[in-house]
Amino acid sequence: MPQLPAPDYPADVRARLEADAKEVIARYPDSRSALLPLLHLVQAEEGHVTRTGVRFCAELLGLTTAEVTAVSTFYSMYRRKPSGDYQVGVCTNTLCAVMGGDAIYDALKDHLDIGHGETTGDGKVTLEHIECNAACDFAPVVMVNWEFFDNQTVESATQLVDDLRAGQQVAPTRGAPLCTYKETARILAGFPDERPGAVEATGGxxxxxxxxxxxxxxxxxxxxxxxxxxxxxxxxxxxxxxxxxxxxxxxxxxxxxxxxxxxxxxxxxxxxxxxxxxxxxxxxxxxxxxxxxxxxxxxx
Ligand code: FES
Structure with missing residues (x-):
């Protein structure tokens, strides 16, 4: 039976997240509109949206935990359970699927010995089917923490997950350099990507x-x-x-x-x-x- 209400963050974490949250909320005329970025913010803290994160969002925005939970479970970009540093999403929508996406997903599933939404034992990689990311002209596409790896093959995708697990530097085909899932979540919460050259790399x-x-x-x-x-x-x-x-x-x-x-x-x-x-x-x-x-x- 889960504890009710959900436990709060430790005081120092709460104070830090509140400062960040207030900065985000101030950008919107109605504080409720800040819910999506705040869910990314709490996801950046713990790697997924915990009950504590839901409580935090609800308290800051004057919502019920039921309302916050309803939103966080609707969008697939919010995770409800612990997962890896690298979310490896294989597009298996129609075009990518016929261009090799299905074969890549099946190969990674066998190679990593995990299924959809599951994480390798070392905590590095979470494998997922993903929907079309409007990159069909580069099919088949694999995304790691929402960065593009275009025109993949079974061989290149297998090498990619091996490199991620081994801590090797990997570079997306285009866009900003790769960062961890928590770092990505903080950027999605609306905080600037301060890595040198990262913003410029996203252009074009x-x-x-x-x-x-x-x-x-x-x-x-x-x-x-x-x-x-x-x-x-x-x-x-x-x-x-x-x-x-x-x-x-x-x-x-x-x-x-x-x-x-x-x-x-x-x-x-x-x-x-x-x-x-x-x-x-x-x-x-x-x-x-x-x-x-x-x-x-x-x-x-
Ligand atoms: S079908 Fe894969 S990016 Fe569109």
């Missing part, structure tokens, strides 16, 4: 994202070396990594009753249909009831 988009942006803006995507069956290589711009299939296509091209003119003059070999989302699409062209025309193009 990755190469793959910038290619997508160019396509979305309607810029022509240069091709890369395309080898026709039985023919020599044609057309090259190898630095882009784009294939001939990445160029803009009219959606009506897939409608046999409304064939579209080729936009680029390219032809696709069987089995190499353009990927959805590769480029801007004239969606109205695929609707027989509302064929695309000059008025539509003018924003009718």
């Amino acid at each position: 988009a990755g190469h793959a994202s910038l290619i997508g942006l160019k396509l979305a803006k309607g810029e022509t995507a240069p091709g890369r070396v395309v080898t026709q069956r039985g023919g020599p290589p044609q057309d090259s711009a190898p630095e882009t990594g784009l294939s001939a299939n990445d160029a803009p296509q009219r959606t009506s091209a897939s409608d046999p009753e409304h064939p579209a003119e080729p936009v680029t003059g390219q032809r696709h070999e069987a089995g190499t249909a353009p990927r959805s989302g590769s480029a801007p699409q004239e969606t109205s062209a695929s609707d027989p009831a509302h064929p695309a025309g000059p008025a539509a193009e003018e924003g009718e």
Whole structure:
């Protein structure tokens, strides 16, 4: 039977956390709005949201412990039990899954001998499935304490967790250098990341994202070396990594009753249909009831 009410922090810890909490609360016109950062703050103290942390948040914000508990159990970024210094999250949403995320998760589960939400015996690594982190252009993605490790393989992800357990320095593919879960939680609570160069390192988009942006803006995507069956290589711009299939296509091209003119003059070999989302699409062209025309193009 748990103690009621939950035990408080030791006096010195309480005084330190109260000072931090008041700084956070002062940023909001309504103190209740500070609940999410305060949950990160107490998570930074103990590595997870304890009953003591819930009591602290409730007292500082004038809420009930039931209200604080309801919020902390809703969001997956708050942990309810002790866990490792490094949260290794493998994205197993659709795109990452088919690009290797499922295989990576299964391999790490076997290699570490733990399941979802479980922690290695040395307290270093907690393994988790994670949802899409909007980094699909770098699939399959593994995140450690919410820093990106892009384009992973079973081998690279296995090496990653081995290095983390061995205390080796590991560097995310992009973004700020890695820090421990508690340190990450304090940054998420709204306190500045004071490590030299850390803030600057978070700027800018990755190469793959910038290619997508160019396509979305309607810029022509240069091709890369395309080898026709039985023919020599044609057309090259190898630095882009784009294939001939990445160029803009009219959606009506897939409608046999409304064939579209080729936009680029390219032809696709069987089995190499353009990927959805590769480029801007004239969606109205695929609707027989509302064929695309000059008025539509003018924003009718
Ligand atoms: S599906 Fe993995 S980052 Fe989007």
